[in-house]
Amino acid sequence: MNKKTQLGVPLSAQNRLFVPVLGASGGCGRSTTAGLLACFLAAVGSSVVLDTAPRLTSPWPSWPTEHGAGLASVPPGRPLTRHQAHAAASRSDGPAGKWSVLTDHQDWSHGPLDLPTDPAAWYQLAATGAWQAVVADTCHPVAHDIVAARTKGQRGLTAAWCALPFAVPVLCAPTSGTGVAALQTAVKAITAEGLPLQRMVVVLTATGEGRTPPVVKAAATMLESQVSAVLQMPFDPHIRVHGLSDADRLARQTVAVGSALVSAVLASAHHTWGDPLPPAPVPAVLSRTAVDSRSARPAHHEGVFT
Template structure:
C-alpha cells in the first residue's frame, strides 16, 4: 500500500463483542512518535470497540501521566495489587478515561507522584493482554517501550522468544511500527525491518508502518523511497502529517486540538489496522480467549447481636 490514509475509512460496524484486537505500537528507538501514534490510534479505534491504551514505560519516562492528568477516573496501575485476583470493576476504575471524537477510551498508566517508588511493571505481553481482557476491553493498544531490532537480536542470541515476538503472538495482533520521516528515523526503521525480514516467525506482512512527519510540506524523499521499498513487504504504509499544536502542547485530554487532517490520517491508520486484522484472521474477527475476571467480593457478614 502506498502513502495516504491507509485502506480507506474504518468500517462503520463495531468489532464483535467476543473479539479482541491487540495493537502493539513499537519503534526501533526513541523519538519515533510512538506515544503520539498510540494516542491518535486509540482515539480512532474507539468508535469500533471498547478501547484501552496500556502504557508500558516507566513513570518518569512516559508522557501519559501528563496527558491523562485531570481525566475522569484513574487510580492508575499503582491501584492494582499484583498479588491477588482483580475484579472487572477494580481494573476499569484504575483506568483514566479520555473523550474521543466518537465516544471515549481508557488509559492504564502510572499516574502517581514523581517521588513514588518505581512501579514494577510486568514484562510479559500476555500479562497485559490478560489485564485488558479481564477489564472487558475489546481493543488493546500497547504503547511499548522496547527497541524492536535490539529486542529481536538479543532474544535470538539468548534463545528466548523476546518481547516483540510475544506481542505479535497474541490474539489477534496487528503490530504498528513507527518512525519519524527523517533520515535518521528512516534508517532506524529500515534496520528494524531488515531484522524482522530475516528472523523466522516475525509477521512483517501483518505489520503496519506509520511515518510521522517532522515538519509541514511534502514527505521527504528519503521517506518516500523507504515507503516504496516497504510497501511490498508490509500490510500498509501510512503517513501522519505534522501537527504543530501537538508538537507544542502534547496530547492532553483535549481532542478539539487535533487538526482535521491529523484526525483523518489517524482514522486511515485505524482502517489499515482493522483491514489487516480481518485479512489475517477472518471477517468478522473470531472470538478470542477471555480470562475470567475475579468475582466481586462478598459483603462482610453482619456482626452478631
Template sequence: MAKKAQAAVPSLPDGARLVVPVMSPGAGGSGRSTVAGLVASELASAGPAVVLDLAPRLTSPWPAWSADPGDGLVSIPPDRPLRRSEVVAAAARFTAPGDSIWHVLTDHQDWTALPLRLPPDPAAWHQLAAIGGWRTVVADTVHPLTHDIISARSARASGTTAAWSSLPYAVPVLCAAASGTGVHALQQAVHAVEAEGLPLKRLVVALVDQAGDRQPPVVKAALTMLAPRVAAVVPVPYDPALRAGGLREASRLRPRTLHAAAALAGAVLQSAQTAWGTPLGFAEQPAPLDRSPEQTQHRISHQPTHAEVSA
C-alpha cells in the same frame, strides 16, 4: 472536533479482542505514544479500547496527557483476585471523536513515589486487558525493536517483540520519524523483523512527520519500497497541537491528523481481517471468580487464559 470524511470504523463483535502493539526501532523520538493514542481513539467507536502504558512513570507522556486520570496502576493489587470494576477504575478516561470513551492504564503517582514493578511479559498485560473487558488493546511499548530482535536471536531466545506479535489477534504497528535518520532505522527494523520470521505482512508502518517540512526524497523512496512488503504504510502529518499538548486536548487536532488516525485504524482492521477473516474470532475470556475460601488467587501472571476474575 473537526468532522471526518472517513467511513465509520465497523464494530468489533462481542467477545473479540484485537491487540495492537505499537513499537519503534529505537528508544524514542518516533511518535510512538501519539500513534498509540490515535489508534485507540479511532478504534474506540468499534468497542471499548485501552492503551497500556508500558513506560516507567517519569519517562511517559500519558500522566501529563490525562485530564481524567482514574486511580492508576498503583490501585491494582498484585496479590489478590481482580474484578473488572477495579481494573476499569484504575484507567484514565479520554474522549474520542464522536464522544466515544477510551482508556489508558498508566502510573499517576507523584515523582517521589517508589517506581512500580511492571510485568515484562506481554501475556500479563493481555490478561489484565481481558479482565477490564476491552475489545481493542493498544500497547504503547518501550523496548527498542531492532535491538530486542537481534539480542533475542543472539541468545536463541524469544524476545519481547516476538511475544507481543504472537498474542492472539495481534497486529503490530511500527513507528518511525519521517526523516532520513528515521527511515534508515525503520529499514533496519523491517530487515530484522523479516529475518526473524515475524509477521511482516501483518505489520502496519506509521511514518510520523514531526517537523512539518517537505519530505526528503529518501522518505518518499521508503514509502514506495516498503508498501508491497507490509500490510500498509500510513503517513501521520505534522500537527502543532500534538507538538504543544500531545493528546490532552484532542479537540484541537487538525482534520489531516484525524484522517491519519482513521487510516491507521482502517489499516489495522484490514490487516486483522486479512489474517483471520471477518468477523474477528472470539478471544478467550477470564473465568468467573470462585468466591469459596479455597479460591485460587489471581495475579497479573503469564497465563492470559486462566484468570479467575468476575465480569
C-alpha cells in the same frame, strides 16, 4: 453518520483486537500513534491504551482528561475484578468518543512500580477489563530486542507482543534519514526472525513542517509490498504543544490519518482472521486461593496482573 459505524462494523463483545505499537528508534511518535489508535478505535468498540513505560519517561500520566486510580491500584499477583480494572483506568475524549488509559499516576517522588515485562500479563489485564480494542504503547527498541534475544537464544519482547491473539503490530519511525535507516534495520531483523511483517502497519511520523524527504518517500514505496499498509502522520502543532491531552482539537489532517490508520489495522486483522473477527480466547485466571497456593482455578470475572 453514527460515529460507531464510520469505520465499519463495531467489534462484538467477544472480540479483542490487540495493537502493540512498536518503535524502530527513539522519537518515532510511538505514544502519539498509540493514542490516536485508541482515540479512533473507540468508533468500533471500547478501547484502552496500556502504558508499559516507566512513569517518569512516559507522557501518559498527564494526557488523560479524567484520572483514574492508576496502575498502582492494580494488586500484583492477586485476583482483579472488571470493576477494579475500570476504576484504575483514566479517560480521554476524542472525535469518536471516550477511550481509556492504564498508566501510573503516582507523584514523581514515589518509587517506580514493578510493572511486568511479559506481554501476556498486559493481555490478561485488558481481558479482565473486557476492552475490545487494546493498544499497547511499548518502550523497547525493536531491532535491538530481536538481535539480543536471538543472541541469548531467548524469545524477545517483540516476538511476544506479535504472538498475542489477534495482534496487529504497528511499527513507527520518524520521517528523517536516520529514522528510515533504523526502520530498515528493524524490518531486516523482523524478517530474519520470521515475525509477521506482512501483518504490520508502518507509520512514518513527521517531526516538523515541510515536505517529506525523498529518502522517506523511497523507503515508504519499497515497504508497501512487504507490510499491510504504510501511512504518513502529518506534523500537528497542537500535538507538539499539548500532546493528546485534548484530542478533540486535533488538526483535520491528523483526524483523517487517525481514521485511516484504524481502517488499515482493521483491514489487516480481517485479512488475517476473517470478517467478522472470531471470538478472542479468554486467558486462564487464578482465584485468590489459587494465587496463595500457586495452583490455578478458573474464575469468570477475575484475572491476575503479574
